[in-house]
Amino acid sequence: MTKIWTNSGDSHFLEPEDVWSSRLPKALAxxxxxxxxxxxxxxxxxxxxxxxxxxxxxxxxAAQFVDDGHKPKGVRDARARLGDLDKEGVWGEVIFPSLGMWASTFRTPELLKACMRASNEYALEELVPVSERYVVTGQVSTLRVEDALSEIEWLAEHDFKAVFLPTTPHPSAPDWHRDDWEPFWALCEEAKILPAFHIGTDPVDITAGGAGVVYRGPGGAVMNYTETTFSGQRAAMKLVGSGALDRHPNLNILISEGGATWIPFLGDRLLEGYRQHHQAVRPKLSRDPKEILMSQVYASFQHDETAVAAHDAMGYRNVMFGSDYPHMEGTFGHTQKTLETLFAGASDETTLRITQGAFYELFPHVPPVPDSTDVIQG
Structure with a gap:
C-alpha cells in the first residue's frame, strides 16, 4: 500500500498543567x-x-478507536509528535491549544489577558521552533476587544500564522458580527493571520452542568456531540452577514472539526434571505453572501462521508481534512484506513485538493508533503 499523505486543519496539544500558574504573579496564578x-x-x-x-x-x-500498541506519544511532547504524524501520514497540521478551551469560563479580564500571553509565549518557545510543519495557533482574550487587539499585534510581531478563536466571544464582549471587532479583522487581514474557530467553544455556565451539556435523557450523548457543530456555523454566518468578510476580501477563516457539507446549504439560506428580504437587509454587500461564504470560509472534517461530495457535487472547494489528533473523535490510529474509505472512487484532483490544496492556500509557508508513493511504515 502507498501512503496517502494529508495535511490537517485540526489537532490539539496538551500544554503543561502549570503553563499559566508558573508564569503569572501569585494573585493571578x-x-x-x-x-x-x-x-x-x-x-x-x-x-x-x-x-x-x-x-x-x-x-x-477512546482506547477502542486506537489500534493496539499504537498510542499517541506526542500529546505533550512536540518532538515525539512528529513520529506519530509520520505513522499516520499527516504532514502539516493546525495545532489548537487544550488549556485555552477554558477561556470562556474566565471572568477577570486581567487574568485571561495574562493567561493568553503566557500560552503564546510557551507556544513560541516550545512548539513553533520544533517544526515548520506545525501551524500553532496563538490565543487572545475575548473578554475585552482592546485586549484581543493588543494580543493580535503581539502575535503578528512574532510571526504567528493563525489565531484560535471561540465560536462565540465571552458573554461580556460584543458578538462577532458587531462593529466593535472591525479593527480586529483588519489587523488579521493586514498581518495575514488566519482566524481559526474551533467548534464546541461557545461560552457555557460551567456551574450548571458542565461544558457541552445541553441535553439530558434519551439521546443526550449523541445530541450534545452534534450540538457542538452548530456554533461553528453561526460564527461563519455572523462574519458573512455582518459584512466583515466582504469588507476584508483577503481575510479567510477556518471552522475546524465542524464538517463541511453545511457550507453550501448555509450559503443557499443566506442568499435566499438576502434576496427575499433585501429591503430590510443591513449592511448591503458587494458580493452575494453565498459567494463570500464559499470562497472565504474553509472547513475541516474528519469522518464525514459527505464532505468529498460537497467538493464534487456542490462546488465547495475549501474542504479540508482534519485528523483531530489525539481526540477520540479523531482518526489517530486509523488515519490511512479513513482516508482510503473517504477517497475511494474520488479523482486524484479531488483527493489532492482536500488533503493538501486547501491547506496550502492558507499556509503556503509549510513545506510540501513527501512523495505520495512513500510506503506505509509498519
Missing amino acids: DLTPKSQKDPDGEYETVTVDGQTFRRKLPSSA
Whole structure:
C-alpha cells in the first residue's frame, strides 16, 4: 500500500498543567483552573477564577478507536509528535491549544489577558521552533476587544500564522458580527493571520452542568456531540452577514472539526434571505453572501462521508481534512484506513485538493508533503 499523505486543519496539544500558574504573579496564578479528582477517578472538582463545579471525567472509551500498541506519544511532547504524524501520514497540521478551551469560563479580564500571553509565549518557545510543519495557533482574550487587539499585534510581531478563536466571544464582549471587532479583522487581514474557530467553544455556565451539556435523557450523548457543530456555523454566518468578510476580501477563516457539507446549504439560506428580504437587509454587500461564504470560509472534517461530495457535487472547494489528533473523535490510529474509505472512487484532483490544496492556500509557508508513493511504515 502507498501512503496517502494529508495535511490537517485540526489537532490539539496538551500544554503543561502549570503553563499559566508558573508564569503569572501569585494573585493571578491562584485563579487559574485547578482540579481535584475523586478517589475513584470518576469525577473531579474544578475551581477556576473563583468558580467551583464538579464534572464527570471522560471514560477510557477512546482506547477502542486506537489500534493496539499504537498510542499517541506526542500529546505533550512536540518532538515525539512528529513520529506519530509520520505513522499516520499527516504532514502539516493546525495545532489548537487544550488549556485555552477554558477561556470562556474566565471572568477577570486581567487574568485571561495574562493567561493568553503566557500560552503564546510557551507556544513560541516550545512548539513553533520544533517544526515548520506545525501551524500553532496563538490565543487572545475575548473578554475585552482592546485586549484581543493588543494580543493580535503581539502575535503578528512574532510571526504567528493563525489565531484560535471561540465560536462565540465571552458573554461580556460584543458578538462577532458587531462593529466593535472591525479593527480586529483588519489587523488579521493586514498581518495575514488566519482566524481559526474551533467548534464546541461557545461560552457555557460551567456551574450548571458542565461544558457541552445541553441535553439530558434519551439521546443526550449523541445530541450534545452534534450540538457542538452548530456554533461553528453561526460564527461563519455572523462574519458573512455582518459584512466583515466582504469588507476584508483577503481575510479567510477556518471552522475546524465542524464538517463541511453545511457550507453550501448555509450559503443557499443566506442568499435566499438576502434576496427575499433585501429591503430590510443591513449592511448591503458587494458580493452575494453565498459567494463570500464559499470562497472565504474553509472547513475541516474528519469522518464525514459527505464532505468529498460537497467538493464534487456542490462546488465547495475549501474542504479540508482534519485528523483531530489525539481526540477520540479523531482518526489517530486509523488515519490511512479513513482516508482510503473517504477517497475511494474520488479523482486524484479531488483527493489532492482536500488533503493538501486547501491547506496550502492558507499556509503556503509549510513545506510540501513527501512523495505520495512513500510506503506505509509498519
